[in-house]
Amino acid sequence: MNIELGKFNILEVVKTVDFGVYLDGGDQGEILLPTRYVPEDCKIGDFLNVFLYLDNEERLIATTLTPLVQVGEFACLEVSWINQFGAFLNWGLMKDLFVPFGEQKMKMQVGKRYVIHAHIDEESYRIVASAKVERYLSKEIPAYQPNDEVSILIWQKTDLGFKAIVENQFSGLLYEGEIFQQLHTGMTIKAYVKQVREDGKIDLMLQKPGFEKIDDFSVTLLSYIKKNGERISLNDKSPAEEIYDTFGVSKKTFKKAVGDLYKKRLIILEKDGILLA
Structure with a gap:
């Protein structure tokens, strides 16, 4: 049996002791899972999903906690x-x-x-x-197609926009002129593939093109109204800056979403706001 350091492994409980249980680590021998992490009613023969790392004395040790990063991420x-x-x-x-x-x-x-x-x-x-x-970024050419949805980690600000790490593997870029929400290093968000360049790097966009992005934001807007007392003070005449600060989208996208919800009779338009129908 091969275990993977820095990742989750499913291991069998082979021994119980006062300070925890020991798990079968194959060639690596028995691995301690300290008492604080042992599930209730745990017994010999049970299989546990544990993360393996090294303790302060460089010994293999297990935990049921989920770390903020695993090896390879x-x-x-x-x-x-x-x-x-x-x-x-x-x-x-x-x-x-x-x-x-x-x-x-x-x-x-x-x-x-x-x-x-x-x-x-x-x-x-x-x-x-x-x-x-x-x-550590992949040098391979990604097999993505335009408009594919991906998960990205915002990496760093550049003159062109924001560099991002795509699906824990590839290098991507969000262009400054196409960003309609506040971004900062460390954010994990969804994005869409605009194109894969010849060098393997990915041009990204935050919203789907055309009506798809309007439909997406319509759902977001309707949910926001419901969660805020079924009424908001914003409407299609509100300043673009106020709309951007609240939703992170352009006024054009906001107005189209408002129109979409209004046509579906899901909202009522007022002079000083929007009311849930």
Whole structure:
């Protein structure tokens, strides 16, 4: 049986002790799951889905907690502390995730968040992170088609717009002139493929083209009205800035969605707002 460090594994309970249970780690031997993570009524023979990492003494240990990043993934994490060897990131586990100074694009600071890639260091067999994420992005040509929906992690601001990591694998770009909502590094949102360039990088857009984006926002607008007392003070004569600050869309998209809902008799238009029908 092969186990995967830095990922979830389904392992069998083979022994119970006062401080937890031991799981069958195959060639790696028995792996401790401390008491605080042991499910109620857990017994020998049960199979548990656990995340494996190394404790402070570099021993394999299991947890049922879900970390903020797994090996092979990208994430935006906050620096908890720094020592003479590097920075340590909070990734939701007892032991913080280490970023050596050599893997930092700029010197990391406590309390700030950085986009990183988690991987296994080949020499030490430790789970480590790197802020030099470019080297871990796929060089393959993605097989996406225009308008395909993808999940993206906002990576960094550039003169052209925002770089993004697409589906934990590819490099993408949102162009400044096509962004109609506030973005910041670390956001995970859905986007749509505009085109795949010859170099394999992906041009992205935040809204589907044509009427599809209007239909999508119509659902969002209707839900917003329902959650806000069935009435909002915005209407199609409201300033574009106010509409953008509230919904992150252009006034044109807002007006088309209002018209769509009105035609379906789902809303009532008033002089100073919109009322749920």
